[in-house]
Amino acid sequence: IECKWTYTGRCDPAEMGGIDMSLQAFVSRLMLRYTFKRRLSKNPTVEYVRMMNTVAEAGFRMKTSMPDIKIESAAFGGVAVELLSGENADASRAILYIHGGAWITGSPQTHRSITRRLARLTGFPVFAVDYRLAPEYPWPAALDDCMNVWEALSERGLLPQNVAVAGDSAGGNLTLALALKLKAE
Numbered sequence: 001i002e003c004k005w006t007y008t009g010r011c012d013p014a015e016m017g018g019i020d021m022s023l024q025a026f027v028s029r030l031m032l033r034y035t036f037k038r039r040l041s042k043n044p045t046v047e048y049v050r051m052m053n054t055v056a057e058a059g060f061r062m063k064t065s066m067p068d069i070k071i072e073s074a075a076f077g078g079v080a081v082e083l084l085s086g087e088n089a090d091a092s093r094a095i096l097y098i099h100g101g102a103w104i105t106g107s108p109q110t111h112r113s114i115t116r117r118l119a120r121l122t123g124f125p126v127f128a129v130d131y132r133l134a135p136e137y138p139w140p141a142a143l144d145d146c147m148n149v150w151e152a153l154s155e156r157g158l159l160p161q162n163v164a165v166a167g168d169s170a171g172g173n174l175t176l177a178l179a180l181k182l183k184a185e
Helices: 023-040 046-060 112-122 141-155 170-184
Strands: 069-076 079-086 094-098 126-129 163-167
Touching: 069 112, 069 141, 079 112, 079 141, 094 112, 094 141, 094 170, 112 126, 126 141, 141 163, 141 170, 163 170
Parallel strands: 094 126, 094 163
Antiparallel strands: 069 079, 079 126
16 A cells, blocks of 8 residues: 655545545554454454454553553442542543453453543543453343443442443444443333
């Protein structure tokens, strides 16, 4: 792939078929294409995909440390949760974060670069759910885990309107599924 980089360090969108991306995004995309995605095309096992996800995440992990964000392991509703919070976090509000990973991979640890930033930028505690993964735990185990954490936060005294639910990829799907389940109940 050839691309003409502008003085801003971004690829000329005309060269990329209308896609505007930074040099860092361009290099990351190439690296994923020629390492991770190539290996996935050979019908890998779930264990191999999980290992590759962990390796890829380590390469993209946020390099800056955030000593002001405390990370604790906890259990809410019988589900493992990683709690990230700043020194002056507003305990009356929270973010329930559900990680992505195609329901078979990922964890709060692999998504720390996102959850740390959320905790820092919002000033709210972030509860990253370590839901059970497929295929060992088929649907609706992941949704049940998210629901258990939601209920535990409610029992802790957090009002529903003060809890934001967020997620990426499969976690985004679980976010919507959780909202629909809460609506139905």
